[in-house]
Amino acid sequence: MQASKPQSTSESSPCSASTTCPYCGVGCGVSLELETRAQEGGELKRSITAVSGDNDHPANYGRLCVKGSALAETLSSSGRLTQPQIRDAAGVLREVSWDTALELIAARFGELRSTHGGDSIAAYLSGQLLTEDYYLANKLFKGFIGTPHLDTNSRLCMASAVVAHKRAFGADAVPCSYEDLERAELVVLVGSNLAWNHPVLFQRLKQARIDNPLLRIVVIDPRLTDSCEIADLYLGIRPGSDARLFNGLLAYMAERGRTDRLYLEAHTQGFDAALKQAKRDDCSLSAIARDCDIDVERLETFYYWFATQLHVVTLFSQGVNQSTSGTDKGNAIINCHLAGGKIGLPGAGPFSITGQPNAMGGREVGGLANQLAAHMDYDTPGARALVSEFWKAPNLPEGPGHKAVELFAALGRGEIKALWIMATNPAVSLPDSARVRAALAVCPLVIVSECMADSDTLAYADVVLPASSWSEKDGTVTNSERCISRQRGLLTPPGEARHDWWQLAEVGKRMGYQEAFDYSGPHAIFHEHARLSGFRNSAPRLKAGRKPTATSSVKRLFNIAPLAELDRAGYDALKPIQWPVRRGDKGELIGTPRLFEDATFNTPNGRARLVPVVPQLPQQALSDAVPLRLNTGRIRDQWHTMTRTARSARLMNHRAEPFVELHPQDAATRGLQDGGLARLKGRDEQGGLRGDYRARVRISSGQRRGEVFIPMHWSDHFASHARAGALLAGLVDPFSGQPESKHGAVEVESLPCEWQATLLIAPSILAGREDLADAVAQLDGRYWARIPQSALVRYQLAGQGQPDWQHWCESHLGVPAGLWAQDAAQGGISAAGFRDGRLVWWLKVMPGDAHLDRQPNIAWLGECFASEQLSAHERRSLLAGRLSGQADVGAMVCACHQVGELTIRQAIQSGDGSVEALGARLACGTRCGSCLPELKRLVEEERSDERTDSLEMA
Structure with a gap:
């Protein structure tokens, strides 16, 4: 007797849950909507149907950046490892x-x-x-x-920050809380593009500035980044000059009587030695401004603001840490806070912001x-x-x-x-x-x-x-x-x-x-971890009034021993809490938002230590062969090596390809054009080639002359030559062992190509074709970038010679061209392949110097790939890569609502002259807010162009 086939069911069981985002160190709370459905065979399968910010989590209070908002789009089981x-x-x-x-x-x-x-x-x-x-x-x-x-x-x-904390405080203890950003009188961002790398904190700080018009914000960074949108003062310092800048600040505070002598005498040690070392260099404002390559008036403004305000938070990140002297730079910052007593208070303290969750x-x-x-x-x-x-x-x-x-x-x-x-x-x-x-x-x-x-x-x-x-x-x-x-x-x-x-x-x-x-399970491990934190801890803070009894103990600030008392249900229901954790008089769990409020530190004598700092130049030296200073870092919509974020199509659209950003004059000197291709090369200790990075050129006046920036995310899985680490020497901070990833040395040159192409391939063609990526990569070996999309995989290609495209497509894609158009005069090709009436590949080839300046409408083409049947009009439009009359939207700016740069510029030109007006018309910037700085920049650029046009007409 044949068994009956189980009936599929549409019945579902919805529920919600809270968790934490897996991306940056902000640690945002995430609220999830889940649905459990019965599959064929009776198996139950749970899935996430919606993602939003957790309104109750103290890190984000409901905010999420674009990466967090797209989490549900990264959960496909496709591409997962499933068997040892x-x-x-x-x-x-x-x-x-x-x-x-x-x-x-x-x-x-x-x-x-x-x-x-x-x-x-x-x-x-x-x-x-x-x-x-x-x-x-x-x-x-x-x-x-x-x-x-x-x-x-x-x-x-963050290893350099760890050592800096231990040298100063006796423990790796970050003294601040996020709320201190909102309670400060002055916030200083040093080596941190908060707008892109910790977007939710940037939004909190931006709102704090609106709520408190007296709050001032200073951004210190060699690059003019989107974080400068909310800055009252920007210092575009020379890379590696951070310690010189803060040593000068320490001397400035001392010379003008702006140190807190009572705090220094009662709670610190080492001030005189630190100040003496700082003064070994010329501490005049003009000398420091020269060494840091900044305007002397801007420097004096920063020093005056820091010295005269008590509630100051200095938030520092990889621009400080990723250096062969990153530990000393961290201590130079901490020295200034200790010297002014700007620590252990609401809205005050040095704040290292970590990169990972x-x-x-x-x-x-x-x-x-x-x-x-x-x-x-x-x-x-x-x-x-x-x-x-x-x-x-x-x-x-x-x-x-x-x-x-x-x-x-x-x-x-x-x-x-x-x-x-x-x-x-x-x-x-x-x-x-x-x-x-x-x-x-x-x-x-x-x-x-x-x-x-x-x-x-x-x-x-x-x-x-x-x-x-x-x-x-x-x-x-x-x-x-x-x-x-x-x-x-x-x-x-x-x-x-x-x-x-x-x-x-x-x-x-x-x-x-x-x-x-x-x-x-995890609860049992956490229980043991919590018990160890209190085991023979001579500063346990377990409960009000309790004294340590162990004679052989180690004093440490980190203590979560009360959490060891949680049973499995308590662990499962654990609410966010800051360590150290103690029990209150009524048995309640109490966290510690701010450390060192009693000015007692984890050193043997309870005093904080100011550390003498000798400013050091980057160890990766520039030369005639490698004259440009290389800076590496994250970009807004990607995470680490993209193994998770590349699974979301919209996260691939903001910066779809690896790029090198450089100043207009550096580009002109090397014959580089915006959107063209360039090659970066480093040199090893023997003068041999180190690395070979190939990327799109982005020309930016926000980049200092003589310096270039590249993203750290691309790997061999997503591009032919785009590993940032290949260009960097393995030089490290002697105290922390942290590499000098912000201070490489490279040269940049044009990457000549006779042709460039966009190739779109349906997943059905890619399935089981491990050799296809090699076939694409070996078209010429010059340049390729792989860009996953929702209904297709996009390749951007460039090379020399003249491939037999028709033969290549038939040999490697397995489907002959159903449409083929060749422009003999321009050397261009447009083609498409169909299987059972469905679009399965699309190709556009253009001359190399054109660098695809009229980009196809990838969003529309994606719809064509997803469609079971294309109309005759749509098929004809495939050769152009867009429906006739369809506008080019430009590079993607708003990932949430897929709004492109050209669309935004057109709206500004038609009268939407503010970020708010753009949001009302196009919805851009109205969800996660990650694109707001870029929207503001576009508004300002268009206004500047209008003013220039008016002056020329006059």
């Missing part, structure tokens, strides 16, 4: 069971430790991991395997190679014995391990025989990436835990472990203001994907440490 894999003798990755993969890892670790010692094994982690994942990794590798070589990609973004959580559990767990270090007396006792860890190392850059150097030297990489893509993100790849290639055992199949690092993996991703992972994260939030697992991981903590625990068990790694 092991590379066989022929070099091919083969799917295996979890037992096979885990047994192999445990056995190889055991063999290596017996033969070469525990320090032959290493781990490289990520600020994308949850705190519970981080905690278990630190426990397994340091406590039980016995290797000190566990570090994290957070080394690349859980960089802070990783610091809490010892995710850096120089750390132990619970904010303890190897060099803290008693810390190693305390952690070893608590964990019952038999193999805790005696001292710190290799930091990130040195870890991969040791890998290349053969000192490290096995490396476990979790949730990061070091083949792209580390400096001197060619050397990193060479090191990975020679390592005998590389294990990669990853959720996405398009990570470049997978090419070097011997074992691949499929990991769960955001919306599947369950645990906690800590944002830049020390606020612990729950990231909730709401969806089922696809296939055999498993949580990172589970993978670590299973390896620990198989290595013989069953009891130490027998966890029922």
Whole structure:
């Protein structure tokens, strides 16, 4: 008897949940609408139907940036890793069971430790991991395997701030809260493009300025960025001159009697030495202005504002940290706050803003190679014995391990025989990436835990472990203001994907440490982590009136011991809370929004330390061969190496291709045109070529002369030659080990091309065609960029010679051209292919110097790809790439509502002369607000053009 086929059902069960965004260090709360539907066969499947900001989360109060708003668009199971894999003798990755993969890892670790010692094994982690994942990794590798070589990609973004905090405060303790930005009289942004990199904080600061007209904002950055939209003062300093600037500020405050002598005498030490060092250089305003390459009047204005205001917040980020003297720059900033008593008060303090969602959580559990767990270090007396006792860890190392850059150097030297990489893509993100790849290639055992199949690092993996991703992972994260939030697992991981903590625990068990790694889930791990934070902590703040009793203790600010009292239900319902955490008189949990309000620090004598700072120039020196200073960084709509954000089509539209931004005069000197192609080259220590970066030219008067900016996001999966790390030397801060990613040295030249093309391909053509990407890349090898869209994949191509396009399309796309038009005079081609009446590929080729200045309407073409049947008019219009009479919308500005630059300019010219008017007409800027600075700039540019036209007519 044949079984009846289960009936599909449209019945659904809607619900809502709160979680935390997986992107930047702001740590925004996210509200999700979920729906559970019965599938064929009766299986229930839950999906996310809507994403919005959590109105109750203290980080964002309902705001979300464009990346957060697009989270639901990144959750497709397509492109996910779903089964463990092991590379066989022929070099091919083969799917295996979890037992096979885990047994192999445990056995190889055991063999290596017996033969070469525990320090032959290493781990490289990520600020994308949850705190519970981080905690278990630190426990397994340091406590039980016995290797000190566990570090994290957070080394690349905030390690210098960590060391600066510890030198000044005795602990890695960020003193401020986000609300201090709103309570300040002066906010100084240093090396932070807040508008693009932490957009929700930028919106909060912008609103604070509206609410308080007396609030002043200063932006200090070599680049004129969108953050300058709300600035009262902009200082476009020479790259690397931050320490000189703040040393000068310290001297200015002292000379004009603007230091707080009572605070300095009662609560600090080292002021005289720090001031003496600052005065070794000429501290006249003219000398400092010359060295920083800024206007002396602007400099004096900044110094006067800082010196005369008490409630000052200095928010600093990668522009300070990513330097070979980043630690000293951080301390130069902190020195000025301590000297003026501008700390521990509402609206006052130095504020390091982190890059990743859980960089802070990783610091809490010892995710850096120089750390132990619970904010303890190897060099803290008693810390190693305390952690070893608590964990019952038999193999805790005696001292710190290799930091990130040195870890991969040791890998290349053969000192490290096995490396476990979790949730990061070091083949792209580390400096001197060619050397990193060479090191990975020679390592005998590389294990990669990853959720996405398009990570470049997978090419070097011997074992691949499929990991769960955001919306599947369950645990906690800590944002830049020390606020612990729950990231909730709401969806089922696809296939055999498993949580990172589970993978670590299973390896620990198989290595013989069953009891130490027998966890029922994230709550059990968090419980242990919270208990360790209070274990023999001589400053526990557990409950009002309670005194520490342990005689062998380690004083530390980080303390969340009261959270260990939460049962599973309490953990699941945990509300955001800032550490340290204590119990109130009524037993309530109380967080700490602001540190050092009592002016007591975590140093042995309770005093903060001012640190003498010697300003240093960048170590990557300029020369005739490489005369341009290279700056790298994030862009508005992308995240890290794009493995998540590239899954959302609208996030790919703002900056669709890699680019190099440079000053108009530098472009003119090199014969570069806006929208053309350029090539960047660096030089290694022997004068050989380092890196080969190819990108679109963006000419900007906001870029200083002699300097260029490139984004850090593109990898080999998305472009032919666009790894920023390939251009950078592996030079690091001597104290923090953080690389000098903001101060490369390059030359830029034109990339001549005889032709450029746009190629659009339907997913049905791409399915199962791993060779197609190679076929596209090898058309010429000159330049290509891959841009995923909702109904197609877009390639931008450029090359030399004259390919036989018709033959190439038929050979590699498998579908002959249904439309073909060739312009012999101009050398252009327009073509399209159809399968069963549906558009499956589209091609437009133009001469190389045209650089596709009349872009096709990609949005309309996407609709054509999605359509089952095109009209005759639509088919005819395909050759033009747009419906006849359809306007070119230009480069995308508003990702939320897909509004292009030309559309916006036309609206401004027709009378919509404000951001508000544009929002009313076009809806741009009315959702997440990420594009508001760019909208304002376009309004100002159009007004400037109108004034110029009026003057010329007059």
